[in-house]
Amino acid sequence: MCRLSAVKDRASHSYRGRPGAEALALRDLVEEAVGLAGDLLAPPYAIFLRRWVETGNISEVAREMGKDRSHLSRDYRPRVVMVVTDVFMRLTGNGDRRGRSVPPSRSRR
Numbered sequence: 001m002c003r004l005s006a007v008k009d010r011a012s013h014s015y016r017g018r019p020g021a022e023a024l025a026l027r028d029l030v031e032e033a034v035g036l037a038g039d040l041l042a043p044p045y046a047i048f049l050r051r052w053v054e055t056g057n058i059s060e061v062a063r064e065m066g067k068d069r070s071h072l073s074r075d076y077r078p079r080v081v082m083v084v085t086d087v088f089m090r091l092t093g094n095g096d097r098r099g100r101s102v103p104p105s106r107s108r109r
Helices: 005-014 021-040 043-055 058-065 069-091
Strands: none
Touching: 005 021, 021 043, 021 069, 043 058, 043 069, 058 069
8 A cells, every 4th residue: 555656645745754654654644534534424433433443442432332342343344444445545546446436525614
């Protein structure tokens, strides 16, 4: 993924000369995609995404949300991963190669 032109461009503009510039740029793009995806998801899915990113633990998120872990893994996780992936693809200029589309982000005022 560090070979994507959007990652290389961001690395050269934001992290020129720093070790791991591509990794830092990739991290920025993933974080941006997660944030934008959260704006597109219905509130329960956005909450799941934020807490999953913060904790890295679906079981903990399930306890917090009062849901079954397997339900979150089967239903919530694939949905949020799909949206984050689609947003990331758009951010990197790679389009949507899987035939799905994500509505444009709401403007932030």
